[in-house]
Amino acid sequence: MSRYLVIVLLGLSSAACWGGSISDQFGGGYNGVAWGTSLTNLVGMFPVGQHVFATTPGERLYMVPSAEPLLGVPRDGMTVQYGLDKDDRVSVVAVKFAYERRDQLLGALISQFGAFSGKGIKGTTTWYAWPNDRGLSMSVYVSTVPLFGILELVISRKTAVS
Numbered sequence: 081m082s083r084y085l086v087i088v089l090l091g092l093s094s095a096a097c098w099g100g101s102i103s104d105q106f107g108g109g110y111n112g113v114a115w116g117t118s119l120t121n122l123v124g125m126f127p128v129g130q131h132v133f134a135t136t137p138g139e140r141l142y143m144v145p146s147a148e149p150l151l152g153v154p155r156d157g158m159t160v161q162y163g164l165d166k167d168d169r170v171s172v173v174a175v176k177f178a179y180e181r182r183d184q185l186l187g188a189l190i191s192q193f194g195a196f197s198g199k200g201i202k203g204t205t206t207w208y209a210w211p212n213d214r215g216l217s218m219s220v221y222v223s224t225v226p227l228f229g230i231l232e233l234v235i236s237r238k239t240a241v242s
Contacts, residue, residue, distance in 0.1 A: 102193055102213040106235050110173045111146065111160060115237045119168040136172055138164035146175075150233070151188040153181055163236070172236040179229030182222050189220065189233070196220075205230075 109115050113122060119142065123129065126144040134141040146160040155177055163172030177185055186208065190196070198209040201224065209219045215238045223230040 100192070102210060102216050102218050102235075105192070106173075106216055106218070107214065109170070110175070110235060111148065113162060113170055113173070115170060117162075117170045119164055122162055122170060132161070134161075134163060136163035137166045138168050140164045140168070141174075150175055150177075151185075151192055153177060153185050153188050155181075172234065175233045175235075177231045177233070179223070179226065179231045182220075182229075182231050185231065185233065186220060189218075193218070 109117070113125065117125075119140070122142055126142075129142045129144040132141040132143055133139060141161045141163050143159050143161045145158075147156050147158060149155055155175070158176040158178070160176065161172075161174040162170045163174065165171040186196075189210070193210055196208040197211045198207075200207055204224050206222045206224055207219055208222075209217070217234075217236045217238075219234050221230070221232050221234060
């Protein structure tokens with residue numbers, strides 16, 4: 081009887097260790113930038129950023145230096161890229177990490193949000209995706225070649241079709 085109680089308590093305590101859902105963590109945006117923030121307001125918040133052409137619907141990224149750790153994973157010397165939709169509003173965030181942090185990042189994400197639901201390789205990139213959560217998607221992209229490796233966490237929010 082006491083074994084069953086221990087097993088039940090361990091199961092309950094392991095579920096309580098999860099930090100929450102993707103929408104709990106990123107539902108309001110990232111790093112003080114809310115989903116739907118206009119390009120004008122984004123530039124006002126981070127005037128030192130760089131404008132970059134992109135494949136996002138608005139064909140623009142705004143890249144900002146940012147060394148703030150995410151989920152305890154260091155990001156010294158890294159950037160955050162804010163992708164803009166066709167109305168020039170933030171709909172995608174790409175958080176960059178040093179390639180050497182890939183195992184630490186994946187471990188932190190699995191600890192926080194549970195196991196990824198998909199994994200694949202496309203060209204020179206391995207991707208990991210978590211289940212969509214209330215309109216938010218989250219994926220990690222890792223280059224397959226470590227020389228000059230790339231590692232990024234991409235969070236995106238579906239926008240209403242107009």
